[in-house]
Amino acid sequence: AQKITQTQPGMFVQEKEAVTLDCTYDTSDQSYGLFWYKQPSSGEMIFLIYQGSYDEQNATEGRYSLNFQKARKSANLVISASQLGDSAMYFCAMRERTSGGSNYKLTFGKGTLLTVNP
């Protein structure tokens, strides 16, 4: 079963507008972490923002904010004032325990391709 679901294969937004990228997750752990990464065409994965399951406040990092709704198991990324350089793939990921239970790994969604139009 898919642990991280990103339902939007592609999104378009006008420059300077805000956009929301959706992410839902599935876990039975009480303690977990949620991440968003940006992957431009060069391929490198760039860390954007992190939300811990016990954090009561939504995480924010500059123009990025994470809309964390724990009961709905959603962790949507909001990008405000979009810029042309925001055009990239965006991946949602969740920290979860490995099969042996003694370590942690990241599980990634399939990503959303964001295109910012001038």
Added chain:
Amino acid sequence: DGGITQSPKYLFRKEGQNVTLSCEQNLNHDAMYWYRQDPGQGLRLIYYSQIVNDFQKGDIAEGYSVSREKKESFPLTVTSAQKNPTAFYLCASNRGFSEETQYFGPGTRLLVL
């Protein structure tokens, strides 16, 4: 500057050949990871290592091998047993249990001739 380096940027493999992808970090991180990315897909974990001289299989370890003889280095060998090796390979690291976020290198693109 601290960071993670991967080499080569592009790698070509002939049928039946083993190839090794390099990953080096100077961040003093304990934990290192290898991921595979196929077109239009997310990342899948191949192997990971929490400390030197120890490593664990991830979700898709078959056809791959690793070593962790030094803290800074975590090379990945794609063996001839990996029948579909064409993919983008990403290395990552973090401080381990004390840190959540993984930081990634620039990646190696492997192509089969």
